[in-house]
Amino acid sequence: MKIAVIGAGYVGLVTAACLTEMGNRVVCVDAAAQKVAALKRGEMPIYEPGLEDIVVSALNAGLLDFTTSLESAVASADYVFIAVGTPMQDDGRCDTSAVLSVARALGQSLTDDAIVITKSTVPVGTGDQVESIIQERLRLRNAAFKVDVVSNPEFLKEGAAVADFMTPDRIIVGSDSQHAREMMGVLYAPYLRRNDRILYMGRREAEMTKYASNAMLAARISFMNEIAELCEHCDVDVEDVRLGMGADKRIGNAFLFPGAGYGGSCLPKDVRALIATGEDRALDMCILKSVDERNQAQKRVMFDKLYRYFDGQLEGKAIAVWGLAFKPGTDDIREAPALNLIEKLVEAGARIVAYDPVAMANTRRYFAKFPYAARVRFVDEPNAAVVGADALVVVTEWKRFRQPDFRSLKLAMRGRLIVDGRNLYHSGHLSRIGFDYRGVGRDNKGLNPPHRDRITT
Numbered sequence: 001m002k003i004a005v006i007g008a009g010y011v012g013l014v015t016a017a018c019l020t021e022m023g024n025r026v027v028c029v030d031a032a033a034q035k036v037a038a039l040k041r042g043e044m045p046i047y048e049p050g051l052e053d054i055v056v057s058a059l060n061a062g063l064l065d066f067t068t069s070l071e072s073a074v075a076s077a078d079y080v081f082i083a084v085g086t087p088m089q090d091d092g093r094c095d096t097s098a099v100l101s102v103a104r105a106l107g108q109s110l111t112d113d114a115i116v117i118t119k120s121t122v123p124v125g126t127g128d129q130v131e132s133i134i135q136e137r138l139r140l141r142n143a144a145f146k147v148d149v150v151s152n153p154e155f156l157k158e159g160a161a162v163a164d165f166m167t168p169d170r171i172i173v174g175s176d177s178q179h180a181r182e183m184m185g186v187l188y189a190p191y192l193r194r195n196d197r198i199l200y201m202g203r204r205e206a207e208m209t210k211y212a213s214n215a216m217l218a219a220r221i222s223f224m225n226e227i228a229e230l231c232e233h234c235d236v237d238v239e240d241v242r243l244g245m246g247a248d249k250r251i252g253n254a255f256l257f258p259g260a261g262y263g264g265s266c267l268p269k270d271v272r273a274l275i276a277t278g279e280d281r282a283l284d285m286c287i288l289k290s291v292d293e294r295n296q297a298q299k300r301v302m303f304d305k306l307y308r309y310f311d312g313q314l315e316g317k318a319i320a321v322w323g324l325a326f327k328p329g330t331d332d333i334r335e336a337p338a339l340n341l342i343e344k345l346v347e348a349g350a351r352i353v354a355y356d357p358v359a360m361a362n363t364r365r366y367f368a369k370f371p372y373a374a375r376v377r378f379v380d381e382p383n384a385a386v387v388g389a390d391a392l393v394v395v396t397e398w399k400r401f402r403q404p405d406f407r408s409l410k411l412a413m414r415g416r417l418i419v420d421g422r423n424l425y426h427s428g429h430l431s432r433i434g435f436d437y438r439g440v441g442r443d444n445k446g447l448n449p450p451h452r453d454r455i456t457t
């Protein structure tokens with residue numbers, strides 16, 4: 001089948017690449033000429049495990065191409081995916097301008113019947129707008145093609161995007177058109193051989209399903225972060241509580257990890273967009289507002305732990321930061337908790353030595369614009385970051401941070417504080433080596449009551 005994908009970001013590029021895996025011919029369009037030129041050479045603009053191999057082999061097989069010309073890409077395409085960005089505006093609302101501008105271009109450029117699929121995350125009713133923009137343009141051109149506009153939200157997670165696309169939990173198809181539903185069923189059939197979970201619904205319901213899903217994930221995290229704070233005040237280890245709760249099948253283990261707050265380009269933005277959707281209808285989205293507020297507060301938690309430990313004296317302190325990406329497996333630093341932490345620490349006079357396996361280039365670029373950029377140093381090895389450090393903060397749970405040689409760390413560091421923003425370590429073990437341990441929702445005071453020793457993590 002011939003497919004055009006508009007947008008070569010995380011979603012567009014993964015969609016385009018994974019569609020070629022089943023033999024489809026895909027042309028991926030992006031407005032950024034440099035990105036397109038690099039992709040044509042097989043150079044990835046993002047770090048996403050497994051993606052490069054698929055892109056390079058699809059390029060070599062002639063199944064994939066990249067272009068800046070939407071017009072040429074959509075000519076005779078059976079399916080056109082819209083996967084451009086929908087960033088958050090200053091007031092929290094979703095900026096759908098790129099999606100609508102693509103809709104206008106499609107209305108002018110389509111040359112035959114097509115299924116237009118919105119993969120970008122868009123507020124309820126955007127699909128209706130896309131449809132009327134396209135139909136209006138087609139009318140002006142006296143073009144009588146049958147164009148169905150489908151909502152097919154994407155649920156991939158960065159760092160696991162290829163696997164999520166190839167073996168999805170579910171595929172949501174929002175359209176009332178029988179023809180469009182059938183075409184979408186045909187397109188996705190090869191991805192559903194082991195798990196035939198394709199759900200058909202109305203377009204508006206599909207748009208809402210995407211937001212409600214992300215809001216639910218965010219709510220679980222904020223809920224656990226609140227419980228974690230309570231645990232600290234009750235001398236309770238939240239990790240036992242998390243495991244105990246997750247063992248209930250009705251609750252499950254996923255997305256119950258307390259930590260440094262949720263980041264990324266989706267959960268923060270989508271929660272705020274959903275709040276705005278409610279407010280536009282005079283609804284008080286009190287649960288979602290609390291989810292968002294809790295998350296903003298959570299991003300300060302690690303700083304507060306450092307601040308309290310050093311009695312507010314952070315001036316001149318050397319702080320090692322392990323992990324900059326908003327989660328492991330990606331170089332994406334959008335809304336990453338590490339950025340808030342570093343900014344606050346530097347404002348308080350600390351010096352930062354940071355390490356991340358793949359996100360350092362993006363972080364270096366991010367801080368370059370700040371006058372204090374020189375106070376943030378990057379090193380090539382996690383162990384190099386801790387040399388002479390007064391404290392180590394673990395912000396992202398990359399696997400290589402999970403079992404460090406603590407005795408070497410102890411020798412390399414000047415101070416003895418470890419702030420474990422992802423609860424990776426065993427507090428009793430660290431205390432015996434001589435560290436002061438601060439997790440999230442555990443050992444707030446650095447004390448390790450004897451009963452903690454029986455916990456195996």
Ligand SMILES: NC(=O)c1ccc[n+]([C@@H]2O[C@H](COP(=O)([O-])OP(=O)(O)OC[C@H]3O[C@@H](n4cnc5c(N)ncnc54)[C@H](O)[C@@H]3O)[C@@H](O)[C@H]2O)c1
Nearest residue numbers: 007008009010011030031032083084085086098120121154
């Ligand atoms: N990143 C994720 O994990 C994820 C997962 C599911 C859904 N989403 C949603 O998917 C959408 C895309 O997200 P992303 O992370 O891939 O964004 P991104 O910022 O990584 O990529 C968007 C791309 O679209 C291009 N673009 C913008 N306007 C264009 C236009 N008019 N014509 C052609 N190209 C244009 C940009 O140059 C950019 O390369 C968003 O709505 C997002 O909320 C993202």
Ligand SMILES: O=c1ccn([C@@H]2O[C@H](COP(=O)(O)OP(=O)(O)O[C@H]3O[C@H](CO)[C@@H](O)[C@H](O)[C@H]3O)[C@@H](O)[C@H]2O)c(=O)[nH]1
Nearest residue numbers: 154155156157158221255256257259262263264266326327
């Ligand atoms: O128990 C948890 C799980 C996650 N996080 C944090 O939550 C954020 C988001 O993580 P995750 O959801 O895994 O990453 P994303 O790639 O942003 O994926 C989310 O956002 C995408 C874009 O909409 C959706 O497609 C995915 O289904 C949805 O999981 C990260 O900062 C994580 O550290 C926690 O703090 N605790």
